[in-house]
Amino acid sequence: MASDAMSPVDRIYSLVQAMRYRLRLILLVFAIILCASVTFVMRMPNVYRSETQILVDPQRISDKYVSGVVTADASQRLDTLSQQILSSSRLDAIIQEYKLFPKLRDSTSREELIERMRKNIGIQLKHNAEGLSAFSLSYTGESAEEVATVANRLAESFISWNLHDREQEALGTTKFLENELHSTKMELDRLEERLRIYKMxxxxxxxxxxxxxxxxxxxxxxxxxxxxxxxxxxxxxxxxxxxxxxxxxxxxxxxxxxxxxxxxxxxxxxxxxxxxxxxxxxxxxxxxxxxxxxxxxxxxxxxxxxxxxxxxxxxxxxxxxxxxxxxxxxxxxxxxxxxxxxxxxxxxxxxxxxxxxxxxxxxxxxxxxxxxxxxxxxxxxxxxxxxxxAQMAAQLEREQQGGSFTMLDRARIPDAPVGPKRVPLLFGSFFAALAASLAVGFLAESMDRTLKSEAELHDCLPMVPVLGTTPNIRPASTGRALTTTTRLSLGGH
Incomplete structure (x- = not known):
């Protein structure tokens, strides 16, 4: 008489037999998924990245002689410039200037293109003991020439806007002080005349x-x-x-x-x-x-x-x-x-x-x-x-003697792409196809309601005794096993 319940070994053996039974389905699914994944990975476009280094120069003339009117440090100025350069209007101008994303221009909105370009821009800061010393600016895209051109354009924008902002801040400070000086001079003349009249x-x-x-x-x-x-x-x-x-x-x-x-x-x-x-x-x-x-x-x-x-x-x-x-x-x-x-x-x-x-x-x-x-x-x-x-500081900024950004090396056209990493992706595709094919085989086995072993029969009909089973029959010509047939006796019928 068969055991009342299947042991773990029997279940593993039954699962292996089932996978062997579904081997052709598993291999078919594995081949299809693997081929599709490999085709997708191999057809993925190359991704290039071009990078330029920008040095943060301190003021060239000592503060003992000329005090600068730009009080923000390099990190704060870089944050402000990043907000300005990476604004939607400026990025949209660069997109229109260099005709970026030609394949997506018809099917993608302007805001999505700008957001995509903003994600392709990378800024990495480099600090020393005195604070921010330099930063790297990179751009990622599908064209080697395009990424170098856009990276240099962004670097030039940072440098030019830094000079423009410093000069405008110096001029604004000078203008404010001149207005205050004029109003104070008028007040001083009024008080001086009032004092003179009183003395007379x-x-x-x-x-x-x-x-x-x-x-x-x-x-x-x-x-x-x-x-x-x-x-x-x-x-x-x-x-x-x-x-x-x-x-x-x-x-x-x-x-x-x-x-x-x-x-x-x-x-x-x-x-x-x-x-x-x-x-x-x-x-x-x-x-x-x-x-x-x-x-x-x-x-x-x-x-x-x-x-x-x-x-x-x-x-x-x-x-x-x-x-x-x-x-x-x-x-x-x-x-x-x-x-x-x-x-x-x-x-x-x-x-x-x-x-x-x-x-x-x-x-x-x-x-x-x-x-x-x-x-x-x-x-x-x-x-x-x-x-x-302030006037001396404004003149200093106009002559570009104040603290500024300097491009150390212009972005060059990359020799090799930085992505995609096809070898890791192919390995991942292999294991993903294997897992998916096994999952399909397991799903097909779980959806099959036929009985294939005495243990499964006992699980379905625990009160019905098994009289006997027929062994696997392998024809001599093909060597393939015939389907196992189980004969049951149900209450003497």
């Missing part, structure tokens, strides 16, 4: 004229004191001449008033000098400064309460027969002149005093104007220096 409107009240005003005020006070003393001498001479009459004592009392006024003016000038010296070191909140300001205000109040000293021109009528009448008349004329001069001196003192009093306000206003003017002037000087540097 407040001439004599400016902080740098404070010392001169103090000296002039002191001189005027000395002149006023001398004028007062001269008036006192004339009054005394008039008294001695007997022209003052009974009012002489009163007039002598009045002569003390100008002397007191002069002393008060002298004290006020001294206080003003001390206040100016304190303000050079301290603010108005300092106690000594506040105290000195209070003293000046007190002196101003005392000066305001003093009466004006005058000598009446007609205090007494002179005796026409008296010989001193002419002398007295001269004294009166001189005193009137001294009084006029004294009034002018007092007016000048008040004018210079107002200048000194307004000095803190003028200092604050002119400080603000000067600060704006100095800031704009410094900004103008910086822009002027940068503009000169």
């Amino acid at each position: 409107e407040h001439l004599g009240e400016l902080p740098d004229q404070m010392q001169a005003n103090m000296q002039t005020l002191a001189r005027l006070q000395v002149e006023l004191q001398a004028n007062t003393e001269a008036q006192s001498r004339l009054d005394h001479e008039a008294i001695l001449s007997g022209s003052m009459g009974t009012d002489s004592s009163a007039k002598r009392g009045d002569t003390n008033t100008p002397t007191l006024r002069q002393r008060l003016y002298a004290e006020r000038a001294t206080a003003q000098s001390e206040l100016a010296e304190l303000r050079r070191h301290y603010t108005d909140r300092f106690p000594d400064v506040a105290r000195k300001q209070a003293d000046i205000r007190a002196l101003d109040e005392r000066i305001a309460t003093l009466p004006q000293a005058r000598v009446e021109a007609a205090a007494a009528a002179p005796d026409p027969e008296d010989g001193s009448a002419t002398h007295l008349q001269l004294i009166r004329r001189d005193r009137a002149r001294l009084e006029s001069v004294g009034r002018n001196i007092e007016a000048s003192i008040q004018r210079y005093q107002r200048r000194i009093d307004s000095e803190p306000l003028r200092e604050q206003e002119i400080s603000q104007l000067s600060r704006d003017y100095n800031t704009t002037r410094d900004h103008y000087n910086v822009l002027l220096e940068k503009t000169y540097s």
Whole structure:
């Protein structure tokens, strides 16, 4: 009686027998696939690649003499140039110029051709210790002459566009700085004119004229004191001449008033000098400064309460027969002149005093104007220096002395194709055909429902006993085995 289940060895043996049975089908499929694969591989077009080396040159003139305006390094510039050169418009122009992809132009869209060309372009970077030193540019295609021509065209585009971009960037920077310089110059002229008008409107009240005003005020006070003393001498001479009459004592009392006024003016000038010296070191909140300001205000109040000293021109009528009448008349004329001069001196003192009093306000206003003017002037000087540097850098780029790309070797026509790799592809085709033919044989065997062994019969009908089998019969003339016939007995039938 047969075993209840097939062992692994029996299954392998059964599979081998089945493959032997399907050998002709397997060989036919293998031959067809192999021939088709070999034909396809051998008819694949050759692929050529041409490559050129481009060197990244640093700036030829030292940065100590001319600073470049192109701040991006070579890697960033290469990335930017790649975006520009590999753009659709530029690649389409090259396709139209050299009539690339002639077999695909009618059946393929413009975008697909551009994308195909973009995939055929290769860029490989080479770095050293200082950064990017060179890069290689390659192009792959089906024509040896075509790939060399296109590779050189792309390399020339990289070099020319690098020079164009650097020059445009330098010119753009120069133009921007020139516009900024022009606007700053206009602002500087406006502030300068405003400062000049302010100085002309407040001439004599400016902080740098404070010392001169103090000296002039002191001189005027000395002149006023001398004028007062001269008036006192004339009054005394008039008294001695007997022209003052009974009012002489009163007039002598009045002569003390100008002397007191002069002393008060002298004290006020001294206080003003001390206040100016304190303000050079301290603010108005300092106690000594506040105290000195209070003293000046007190002196101003005392000066305001003093009466004006005058000598009446007609205090007494002179005796026409008296010989001193002419002398007295001269004294009166001189005193009137001294009084006029004294009034002018007092007016000048008040004018210079107002200048000194307004000095803190003028200092604050002119400080603000000067600060704006100095800031704009410094900004103008910086822009002027940068503009000169940018102009030199632009000239440097125009003369191609800045950092640039240089083609070391032009792309040459390749001697041999780089693809396809036919030997590996043929080996792959062989193994692919073998695998496919075996798969077809296995599929055909699995779809065949005939029973070929006792084990298969037992798997299909496990409850039916097998009475016997007929062996393989090989005719003597052909040597081929006849089909195995299995006879079954089904329940005694």
